Amino acid sequence: MEIHIGNRVADVSLLGKEGNKVRLCIDGEEHEVDIVMAENGACSLLHDGHSYNAELIRSEGGKNYQVNTFFSSYSVDIIDSQAKYLRMRRNSEEKQGDKIISPMPGKVVKIPVGEGDRLVAGDIVAVIEAMKMQSNYKVSSDCVVREILVKEGDTVNGNQVLMTLDVINQEENAEGTNIQEV
Template sequence: MPFEITLGDRTAHTVDVARHGGRATVTIDGRDYHGSLRPAGDGYELTLEDRTEPMWILVDGDAILVHAFGQSWDLGIVDPVERSRGGGPSEDVALAPMPGTVISIAVAPGDEVTAGLPLMVIESMKMQSEITAARDGVVEQVFLDVGDTFDRGAALVALEADPETDPTEED
């Protein structure tokens, strides 16, 4: 599953890791790097293509400091839920709290809902959870169908923008 990291300058990069036995292919922004990583003393030994170097990794919450190839990088993991909330808090889109599967859908576009009304039921780790409306409104879009799988932070159901809180709405 791809994820995003940020470098010191906070530029986001898409990263995916595919393991092949003791080796892996790391894809960064569409470019593949082939290599392996194994413990070595108080750090690791990183092999990329035909070059092997010592590597140290320090993790502090979502911040990661990596030192390899004579350089240091300050990395951060981009949380998809936090990224989707980057424009400020929004009750317009119900987001998946964890990866899972859609079990049932209780609404359709155009339906009026009230805060707390069930929108859909999802299953994650053999546990079912009810996703409810955070506010009164009208369903604008249901993004998934029954049986679809999704990642944490995926948009599940969107309500039409609330004209009382949406600055783009004109009176």
């Protein structure tokens, strides 16, 4: 998962837990921490022989915390895999341009279009399965499919180009007829 602490972004994975001892991987580096939580949100941490105390105040959404220590206060946001996936997908839809890009690794379930097909905004061009969820990828503007770079059943990487498009720009001339550029 991703954790945002102020302006810092950390990639955190839980490697193991036994009692109060927790093994974490933070940005590729392993750490073992002894954590004791009190009922009032107080937290005591022991790491590498150093003791730290903090107060955790959870937001109503449950994925945001205000963390107060003796000297500092931090806003902490926990971005789980599903939230990260949805954010990446939303960003990729906003930036469609002349290509369709998979925002994360997955499997191509269906490609309901062919090269040369003329599409209108909102048409589905690919169905990708990631994290046991199928997602429809749609074009956000009128276009023609130039090239399909994957086939059904393929495994794709994050940020992999799935297909290229020729975007159609429509302009009205003085006579009121549409001029279409490909």
